[in-house]
Amino acid sequence: MNWADLRWLAPEMVVAAAGVLLLLVDLFLPREGKRWGGWLALAALAAAAAAAGVLLRDLGALGTQGVRIFADTYTVDVFSLYFKFVALAATGLVVLVGLDYFPARTPHVGEAFTLLLFAGLGLMLMASASDLILLLLSIEFVSLSSYLLAGFLKGDPKSNEAGVKYFLYGAATTGVMAYGFSVLYGLAGSTSLYDVGARLARSDAAAYLAVGMALAGFGFKVSMVPFHQWTPDVYEGAPTPVTAFFSVGPKAAGFAALARTLAVAVPPETVNWPMVLAVLSAVTMTVGNLLALLQRNLKRMLAYSSIAHAGYLLIGLAAWRSPWAQQGLLYYLLAYLFTNLGAFFVAMVAADATGSDEIPDHAGLSHRLPWVAAAMVVFMLSLTGIPPTAGFFGKFYLFAAAVDVGLLWLAALAVANSVVSLYYYVGVLRALYLMPAPSTAPASTPAGLRTGLVVTLVGTLAAGVYPQPVVVFVETARRMLGV
Amino acid sequence: MPILTLTLFLPLVGALVLLFLPKEDAERIRKVTFGFSLATFLASLGILSRFEFGRPGIQLVEQAAWIPAVGIQYKVGVDGLSLVLAILTTLLTALSVLYSFRENHRVKEYNLLFLLLATGMLGVFFALDFFLFYVFWELTLVPMYFLIGIWGGPRREYAAIKFFLYTLVGSLAMLLGILLLYFHLPPGQRTFDVLEIIRQRPLAGTGLLAQLAFWGFFLSFAIKVPMWPFHTWLPDAHVEAPTAGSVILAAILLKLGTYGFVRFSLPLFPEVFQQHAPLVATLAVIGVIYGALVAMAQTDLKKLVAYSSVNHMGYVMLAVAAAAWAHGRPQLQQAAATALNGATMEMLAHGIITGALFLVVGVIYDDRTHTRGVDDFGGLWAVLPKYGAVSITAMFASLGLPGLMGFVAEFLIFVGSFSIFPVFTALAALGIVITAAFFLWTIQRIFLGPTNPRWAELPDLDRREMWTLVPLVVLMIIFGVYPKPLLDVINLASLDVVAMLR
Numbered sequence: 001m002n003w004a005d006l007r008w009l010a011p012e013m014v015v016a017a018a019g020v021l022l023l024l025v026d027l028f029l030p031r032e033g034k035r036w037g038g039w040l041a042l043a044a045l046a047a048a049a050a051a052a053g054v055l056l057r058d059l060g061a062l063g064t065q066g067v068r069i070f071a072d073t074y075t076v077d078v079f080s081l082y083f084k085f086v087a088l089a090a091t092g093l094v095v096l097v098g099l100d101y102f103p104a105r106t107p108h109v110g111e112a113f114t115l116l117l118f119a120g121l122g123l124m125l126m127a128s129a130s131d132l133i134l135l136l137l138s139i140e141f142v143s144l145s146s147y148l149l150a151g152f153l154k155g156d157p158k159s160n161e162a163g164v165k166y167f168l169y170g171a172a173t174t175g176v177m178a179y180g181f182s183v184l185y186g187l188a189g190s191t192s193l194y195d196v197g198a199r200l201a202r203s204d205a206a207a208y209l210a211v212g213m214a215l216a217g218f219g220f221k222v223s224m225v226p227f228h229q230w231t232p233d234v235y236e237g238a239p240t241p242v243t244a245f246f247s248v249g250p251k252a253a254g255f256a257a258l259a260r261t262l263a264v265a266v267p268p269e270t271v272n273w274p275m276v277l278a279v280l281s282a283v284t285m286t287v288g289n290l291l292a293l294l295q296r297n298l299k300r301m302l303a304y305s306s307i308a309h310a311g312y313l314l315i316g317l318a319a320w321r322s323p324w325a326q327q328g329l330l331y332y333l334l335a336y337l338f339t340n341l342g343a344f345f346v347a348m349v350a351a352d353a354t355g356s357d358e359i360p361d362h363a364g365l366s367h368r369l370p371w372v373a374a375a376m377v378v379f380m381l382s383l384t385g386i387p388p389t390a391g392f393f394g395k396f397y398l399f400a401a402a403v404d405v406g407l408l409w410l411a412a413l414a415v416a417n418s419v420v421s422l423y424y425y426v427g428v429l430r431a432l433y434l435m436p437a438p439s440t441a442p443a444s445t446p447a448g449l450r451t452g453l454v455v456t457l458v459g460t461l462a463a464g465v466y467p468q469p470v471v472v473f474v475e476t477a478r479r480m481l482g483v
Numbered sequence: 484m485p486i487l488t489l490t491l492f493l494p495l496v497g498a499l500v501l502l503f504l505p506k507e508d509a510e511r512i513r514k515v516t517f518g519f520s521l522a523t524f525l526a527s528l529g530i531l532s533r534f535e536f537g538r539p540g541i542q543l544v545e546q547a548a549w550i551p552a553v554g555i556q557y558k559v560g561v562d563g564l565s566l567v568l569a570i571l572t573t574l575l576t577a578l579s580v581l582y583s584f585r586e587n588h589r590v591k592e593y594n595l596l597f598l599l600l601a602t603g604m605l606g607v608f609f610a611l612d613f614f615l616f617y618v619f620w621e622l623t624l625v626p627m628y629f630l631i632g633i634w635g636g637p638r639r640e641y642a643a644i645k646f647f648l649y650t651l652v653g654s655l656a657m658l659l660g661i662l663l664l665y666f667h668l669p670p671g672q673r674t675f676d677v678l679e680i681i682r683q684r685p686l687a688g689t690g691l692l693a694q695l696a697f698w699g700f701f702l703s704f705a706i707k708v709p710m711w712p713f714h715t716w717l718p719d720a721h722v723e724a725p726t727a728g729s730v731i732l733a734a735i736l737l738k739l740g741t742y743g744f745v746r747f748s749l750p751l752f753p754e755v756f757q758q759h760a761p762l763v764a765t766l767a768v769i770g771v772i773y774g775a776l777v778a779m780a781q782t783d784l785k786k787l788v789a790y791s792s793v794n795h796m797g798y799v800m801l802a803v804a805a806a807a808w809a810h811g812r813p814q815l816q817q818a819a820a821t822a823l824n825g826a827t828m829e830m831l832a833h834g835i836i837t838g839a840l841f842l843v844v845g846v847i848y849d850d851r852t853h854t855r856g857v858d859d860f861g862g863l864w865a866v867l868p869k870y871g872a873v874s875i876t877a878m879f880a881s882l883g884l885p886g887l888m889g890f891v892a893e894f895l896i897f898v899g900s901f902s903i904f905p906v907f908t909a910l911a912a913l914g915i916v917i918t919a920a921f922f923l924w925t926i927q928r929i930f931l932g933p934t935n936p937r938w939a940e941l942p943d944l945d946r947r948e949m950w951t952l953v954p955l956v957v958l959m960i961i962f963g964v965y966p967k968p969l970l971d972v973i974n975l976a977s978l979d980v981v982a983m984l985r
Contacts, residue, residue: 324553370506381625386651387618396614396658403662408695411662415655422651426628426644434632434640471552 005069008076010051011084012124018044019117026110034109038099041113045092045120052084066481072192073131075260079480082330082473083127083256086337090249091120093341093452097348098241100446105153105239112152116245119145123253130264130482132181132191135257136174139217142250143170149245150238162237169230170220177217183210184265194482196265203270211271214261215280221254223310225284232291235303240351243299244344247306252333255313259329263320264482278318278410285311285417292424298347298357301424302340305383308421309336312414315398315407322404326478328397331470335390335463339382342456345449346376353443359428364437372445373432375457380425382460385418390463485545486533487559487609490526490573494519494601501598506591513584516594520580523601524573534566539975541611541678549615554665554674559609563976564745564827567969568738569608571834574954575734576601579727582842582951585850586725588634596626597727604735608742613661613675617654620703623736624650627720627728634725642716642723649716653703660699663692664751681750681983697755700748707740708796710763711770721789726845729785733792734838738830741799745823749807750983756807764804764907770797771914779921784855785848787925788840791881794914795833801911802826802896805903810984815903819984822899823977824970829892831969832880832962836889839877839955846870846948851941857925862934869944871930873952880959882922883915887963 006013018041026037059066059078066077095116102109122142129135147170151163181191187206188196200207219227235243262273288308295301313336316329349372350362366373382391395418402411445453463470497519504512533543544560561569579597586593603626606619624647632643665673667685674680686693706713721729748756756763774793781787802822809819847870848855864871880887893915901908944952962969 377625386625387621392618392621399658400662400665403659404666408659411659415659418655419648419652422648423644426647430632430640430644433629434643466549468550468552471550475552 002069005067008055008067008069008074010055011048011088012121014044014048014051015117015121015124019114019121022110022114022117026114029110031107035099035103037110037113038095038102041095041117042092044117045088045095049085049088049092052081052088056081065479068130068194068481072194073134074128075130075481076128077481078477079260079330080128080256082477083252083333084124086252086334087120087123087127087249090245090252090337090341091116091123093455094241094245094249097244097345097449097452099448101239101241101348101449108152112149115145115149115152119149119245119249123249126253127256129257130193130260132185132193132196135193135261136178136181139177139221139257140174142221142253143174146170146246146250149242150234152242153239156237158237159239160237162234165230165237166234173216173220173227176213180210180213180216184214193261193265197267197482200266200270207266207271211262211266211273211276215258215276218254218258218261219280222251222258222313223307224280224314225287225307225311228284228288228307228310231307232300232303235306236297236299236357240299240344240348243302244341247302247340247344248333248337251306251310251313252337255316255329255333259317259320259326260480262317263480274318274320277314278407281311281314281318282410282413283311284308284314285414287311289417289420293420295424296358296360298350298359298362298428299344301359301428302343302347305421305424306340308417309340309383311417312395312398315402315410315414318410319398319401319405319407322401323475323478324397324404325401327471327474328394328401330474330477331397331467332394334470335382335394335460338456338459338463339379339389339391342375342453342460343379343383345452345456346372346379348449349443349445349453359431360435362428362431363435364432364440365443366432367437367440368443369445372453375453376432377429378457378460380428382464384422384425388461388464390460390467393464393467486526486530487543487545487561490523490530490569491559491602491605491609493523493526494576494598494605498595498598498602501591501595504591506589509587509590512590512594513580516598517577517580517584519598520573520577520601523605524570524577527570527573527605530561530566530569534561536972537975539979544611546611549612554676555614556612556674556676557615558611558676559606559615560611561609562979563972563974564742565608567827567831567972568735568742569605571738571831572601572604572608572735575730575834575838576604578838578842578951578954579730581947582730582845583725583727584947586634586727592629593634596630597731600626600630600731604731604739607739611677613665613677613680615675616677617658617661620657620739621654623739624654627724627732627736630728631720631724634728635723637723638719639723642719645716646720649706649713653706656699657703658699660696660703663696663699667692677747684751686752687754693752693755697748697752697759700743700751704740704743704748705766707743708737708800709740709793710766710796710800711773711793712766714770714774714793717793718786718789721792721841722783722785726841726849729789729841729845730838733789733841734834737792737796738834741796741803741826741830744800744803745826745980749803749980753807753810753984757810760804760808761904763807764801764904767797767800767804768907768910770794770800771911772917775914775917775921779917779924782857784857784925784929785841785844787857787921788837788844791840791918791921792833792837794918795829795837795881797914798893798896798911799826799829799833801900801904801907802829804907805900806981806984808903809981813985816981816985818899818902820899820974820977820981821895822903823980824973825892825895825897825899827973827977828888828895828966828970832888832892832959835955835958836877836880839873839952839959840881842952842955843870843874843877846944846952852938857928860929860935860938861932862930863938864930865934866938866941867943869949873944873956875926875930876956876959878922878926880963882919885963886960888959888966889963891963891966
């Protein structure tokens with residue numbers, strides 16, 4: 001092992017060290033000073049982002065797309081750095097809104113921030129893992145942190161239920177995925193994705209079986225039908241900042257790992273995964289959208305919406321041979337990060353103001369919280385895919401990819417689904433603006449949450465109005481090492 | 484100075500200014516909004532001073548890189564067709580804002596949405612990049628949803644979401660059409676530049692794909708126009724929308740559809756459009772007759788005006804279908820140009836006349852009688868002489884009385900279409916008869932006959948209402964008597980389109 005290679009792990013090491021340090025520091029913080037742990041976490045995440053930025057520059061200076069370290073088990077390329085930025089941003093924003101949320105609800109504030117840091121660390125590992133075993137471990141690492149976070153509010157039965165459900169579902173799908181990986185190992189004789197890609201030559205039932213079982217684990221992480229059933233209950237029951245984190249962090253990392261696994265290790269000639277994922281994409285978006293139509297609870301609606309968005313994102317894999325698909329997938333995940341976090345932040349403000357997560361109970365909130373309601377308009381339009389928002393440009397990218405490779409039926413279905421989705425997204429705006437307000441007393445927004453809302457709002461609009469910088473970044477980032 | 488960009492974004496700047504005004508200061512919000520809408524109108528007139536009359540093609544192009552990585556740019560320009568529609572937009576926006584001074588509910592949001600809407604509509608007419616065009620096209624939906632949904636009539640929520648869903652179906656179908664065009668350009672030359680795509684016509688000769696793209700565009704524009712049978716959102720939206728919203732919907736938003744047909748569908752898919760021209764003409768004629776008959780059956784004045792729009796937009800589509808049929812038939816070129824001149828003239832005439840009619844309905848309904856049943860009045864002209872004169876002029880213009888603007892438009896449409904589609908045109912002439920009948924009957928029921936004592940004390944038009952209505956009436960008369968300057972501008976654009984159909 002080459003010790004100098006450790007420098008490529010700088011962002012991960014910063015976050016890991018901060019997580020451990022936070023556990024210790026938290027012991028000595030007075031009860032009313034617990035939120036300082038959150039500030040420590042934020043500082044660590046910022047430092048990690050800076051370190052990732054340095055690595056990005058170093059890769060550019062080396063004139064290479066990426067490096068493989070630790071006997072090819074770990075790959076640091078622009079693709080993985082892109083997802084590290086996404087993971088750090090997601091974790092950072094959630095910690096930011098957690099500064100007010102956790103101290104108000106639990107004495108174990110430090111542990112919440114520690115777990116978030118570890119989950120963020122796991123996401124970064126997932127983005128870089130290029131070995132079946134490391135991949136499995138990093139996914140498990142994210143999952144274990146997530147189970148604990150989902151059930152973090154021990155006094156709340158719904159939170160407990162969320163934790164247990166998430167655990168049972170996760171354990172089962174991870175088991176299936178591990179089995180799939182072992183078959184893949186049996187076929188290729190190596191756990192390195194690069195070796196598997198080179199040696200997996202025949203198209204046979206075993207290869208399909210292995211990829212299919214691996215899809216169970218990835219599908220669980222990204223809420224793909226038929227591995228989506230946990231989503232609504234966990235989203236509804238988990239503490240809202242944690243739900244917000246689940247909806248963007250593990251989903252983005254899940255797509256990163258899935259894309260790397262398929263693109264590097266599974267040549268489409270052996271297993272026709274683009275076709276399989278096209279079908280799954282169609283089913284996922286349709287199931288998610290139709291069920292979202294029925295929801296009255298905002299968090300459950302956003303849960304089904306996140307299933308639908310997993311469906312749109314799968315277009316990016318189904319149409320993988322188009323450069324638009326690869327860029328679109330990356331762009332969409334960033335757009336979804338800002339938009340969906342923003343939507344959940346609004347849900348937190350609305351729940352504070354009304355004491356309820358039910359959409360009809362948010363009637364007339366635009367009178368009490370005009371700026372927050374206006375932000376929700378942008379987020380809901382972005383989720384529908386209406387310009388000039390980031391969500392629109394993401395959909396534009398992915399629909400274009402489908403047209404580019406001739407998957408017209410999938411593009412048409414995605415269009416139909418977008419129209420359906422307008423109905424329930426606008427349903428939220430209808431409550432905020434069109435329905436009469438039972439009270440007009442102005443409501444307040446805590447500072448951390450307000451900052452989070454501003455960042456997500458600006459991100460959603462800026463990436464939609466002027467996407468060029470992101471487009472340039474994803475153009476480089478899509479070329480992952482070994483493809 | 485980039486005059487188009489200035490005109491386009493002035494309303495948006497106004498909307499941003501409004502964001503920072505306190506919502507309690509309604510009077511200042513109204514004045515700032517009116518100031519910006521008036522400035523936009525003046526800026527759009529400023530375009531006239533730069534515009535080279537007599538020069539064919541797109542002029543005053545302003546462009547800048549936007550998302551060069553995928554061939555998207557900011558590119559705007561005008562020709563005779565888009566210029567006159569843009570001026571119509573700025574004029575009616577300013578008048579609508581002026582009319583809305585009496586709106587007291589959520590004044591800040593109301594005015595902000597109007598300004599946003601103005602930028603959206605102008606963008607559609609100016610855009611010369613398909614991506615840019617699509618952004619503005621969608622930008623018009625959101626403000627209108629809220630305008631109907633918050634300030635509308637009793638069934639506002641239903642009408643608003645119906646409007647939004649219908650038009651979004653169309654938009655997304657068009658987006659797929661745009662993408663099909665884009666990906667059939669040779670790799671390396673892919674661009675969303677409208678003029679370049681029209682020049683290359685990447686889908687020519689691809690059969691099924693060209694059909695799909697054509698129908699994608701068709702769906703989007705046909706819903707917007709709206710053509711029968713895609714019109715069912717219109718009566719709901721127009722009736723439930725607040726008065727100024729109905730004005731903008733009828734006067735401008737419907738024109739986005741017909742503009743789309745002339746600007747994009749005709750030059751992009753001449754073969755496919757020609758193949759389906761008889762079908763389109765059939766739908767247009769059905770719209771003409773159905774719209775007129777249903778309008779006749781209405782007792783709600785606002786519904787009557789709404790259905791008369793279905794009728795009038797049918798004439799426009801008949802002319803467009805006729806022009807499509809002339810593709811590759813040199814002997815029909817002259818007639819096609821005349822029909823397109825009529826179509827553009829009708830877009831303007833319908834904008835001015837129907838805009839005025841919705842204002843007329845609003846004046847009486849919003850803060851005088853709170854009823855708009857055709858049978859609830861009688862002898863109103865004697866009570867309200869100014870109001871009566873304005874309303875009756877607008878109704879006469881709408882039914883196509885010679886000397887008023889509507890006549891010029893319909894005359895050109897019928898002359899042009901008759902040599903191409905004689906049977907359809909003859910059938911559409913029936914619509915004129917029915918329209919004349921129901922407007923005359925309406926005038927009789929509302930303004931003539933014995934005075935309904937309930938309304939004997941109504942006040943006549945006040946000064947602000949005169950300022951909103953009289954300009955429109957003056958335009959109806961001027962362009963009805965002397966349409967030549969307007970036709971000269973329009974004609975060059977029509978000849979351009981016909982030349983592309985050759």
